[in-house]
Amino acid sequence: MSTTTATAAPTATPLLDARGVTMRFGGLTAVNNVDLTVAEGEIIGLIGPNGAGKTTFFNCLTGLYVPTEGTVRYREKVLPPKPHLVTQAGIARTFQNIRLFANMTVLENVLVGRHSRTKEGLISALVRGPGYRRAEADSREKAMALLEFTGLADKAEHLARNLPYGEQRKLEIARALASEPGLLLLDEPTAGMNPQETRAAEELVFAIRDRGVAILVIEHDMRFIFNLCDRTAVLVQGQKIVEGDRQLVQSDERVITAYLGEPLESAAAAETTDGTENTE
Numbered sequence: 544m545s546t547t548t549a550t551a552a553p554t555a556t557p558l559l560d561a562r563g564v565t566m567r568f569g570g571l572t573a574v575n576n577v578d579l580t581v582a583e584g585e586i587i588g589l590i591g592p593n594g595a596g597k598t599t600f601f602n603c604l605t606g607l608y609v610p611t612e613g614t615v616r617y618r619e620k621v622l623p624p625k626p627h628l629v630t631q632a633g634i635a636r637t638f639q640n641i642r643l644f645a646n647m648t649v650l651e652n653v654l655v656g657r658h659s660r661t662k663e664g665l666i667s668a669l670v671r672g673p674g675y676r677r678a679e680a681d682s683r684e685k686a687m688a689l690l691e692f693t694g695l696a697d698k699a700e701h702l703a704r705n706l707p708y709g710e711q712r713k714l715e716i717a718r719a720l721a722s723e724p725g726l727l728l729l730d731e732p733t734a735g736m737n738p739q740e741t742r743a744a745e746e747l748v749f750a751i752r753d754r755g756v757a758i759l760v761i762e763h764d765m766r767f768i769f770n771l772c773d774r775t776a777v778l779v780q781g782q783k784i785v786e787g788d789r790q791l792v793q794s795d796e797r798v799i800t801a802y803l804g805e806p807l808e809s810a811a812a813a814e815t816t817d818g819t820e821n822t823e
């Protein structure tokens with residue numbers, strides 16, 4: 544299958560450079576020879592029908608899976624195949640199904656996210672020496688700043704499980720930002736959100752980009768994708784079939800066919816009128 548690309552690859556060295564990424568599970572090729580770059584300051588969309596391989600591709604980028612073939616570089620270095628080392632390198636992510644510590648407070652959840660950026664060791668933590676106390680105060684300050692940024696500061700002491708759904712998704716993003724990433728991967732950030740929450744999520748994504756964090760986002764809500772993204776890549780049956788701007792993606796015959804012959808605009812409208820996603 545050939546790939547159509549509307550925009551030339553960025554000339555500067557990309558932040559993320561995935562080349563020839565393939566992931567096989569036994570006889571099933573979930574991701575097939577996918578190339579994708581994300582440059583500093585970009586918001587890139589990844590769309591495709593259910594089962595197209597989007598989450599598997601994210602898992603290959605974040606060390607959850609070791610790709611069967613291909614390489615993933617971040618800031619020109621091949622990423623180690625361990626999630627915590629990928630986070631340390633500068634890539635953070637959220638998950639399709641919210642993964643918060645339900646019985647911890649909102650603030651504690653964000654503090655957990657800071658773990659990869661704190662240097663104080665176990666001994667220091669146990670004796671609670673001055674170095675530990677300083678690091679802890681610094682972490683709390685940074686975590687509170689992130690809660691301000693995401694609009695959750697007044698709920699810092701609430702248990703995560705008591706937050707409404709849309710705020711739980713925001714908290715996941717705040718926790719991911721706590722690791723001070725250069726690239727944030729969002730897996731269906733508006734799943735289950737109502738239209739107002741979805742519009743607020745768009746604003747949040749732009750604000751994150753304005754803080755200097757590049758974004759790669761999987762979404763089924765086409766309006767969200769096309770409002771936000773500088774480029775969008777389309778996966779179908781594990782292969783990237785098109786990559787480019789809204790116009791190119793929406794007019795590509797193969798994309799239209801992949802979405803059951805329905806023009807993308809009407810697919811987008813159908814998905815967003817009731818504020819629910821069309822998957823799972």
Ligand SMILES: Nc1ncnc2c1ncn2[C@@H]1O[C@H](COP(=O)(O)OP(=O)(O)OP(=O)(O)O)[C@@H](O)[C@H]1O
Binds near residue numbers: 573822
């Ligand atoms: N751990 C695994 N073992 C075996 N097969 C898997 C595994 N993970 C994913 N798959 C298969 O790989 C294919 C791609 O799945 P994936 O979840 O990546 O798709 P997706 O595009 O994210 O779908 P959705 O939009 O529904 O979330 C599917 O056929 C899925 O069943």
